[in-house]
Amino acid sequence: MNKDRILPNEPVSTPSPAPEAQSHEQKLQAMLAALWIRSRHTVAERAALLQSAVEKMAQNRLDKATQLSAVDSAHKLAGVLGTFGLPRGTDLAREAEVLFGQSTPPGKVEIERLQLLLAELTSLIERGPVNPH
């Protein structure tokens, strides 16, 4: 089972949804899959911006404009990834938004956490949802 689906696959023992609902779901899934293909480039660019920002952060070169862009990108990723069937991506992006948004300079622990979660986020985006919803 793909853990990143918001809606889990229906267990075999549960009643099937009404044919009309099933049809809606199938149609919507096909549309979401097509939209993901169109959108994944933008999504990957936002993740790349976060990677670049954390590299600057690690070198103590993160300027205010890049920091604000990182917060904005993380916020947008948090809002959209779960809708495409990647709720883990939303969780990671939310954490990144908080860490990038801190007013105090980040410590080594925060930077290492950001590097780890962004590596996971990038990997998730590269794989994409197996089946959006």
Added chain:
Amino acid sequence: MTRRILIIDDEDDIRLVAAMSLETVAGWDVLLASSGKQGIERAGTEQPDAILLDVMMPEMDGPTTLLKLKASGTTSHIPVLLLTAKVQGPDQIRFAEMGVAAILFKPFDPLTLARQISTALGWKDGG
């Protein structure tokens, strides 16, 4: 009954997913706007049954857009639902005082978005 919903969001992906969700699942007509300014204009001319409004937008954000919609005689009656990825407790109270009908959260489930809107507005339809 075919509802007409105006979605105001600066993100293309969110607008498109929300639109296909409401059209496919609920059979509603969807109008789109990519900024607060454009949304206010469309709301005035198109008179939708409800507005789904993003909070964080450049230039004119959601709360400012909401205030302008509520201040205008042609749009003040239209229920507005905020769609946001992050709302702190004090913000929820502030939005309620500004006359928001409901707050929905991103990421939303495309299969149940219409139902969430219907439930929030007391509509009987919504998939």
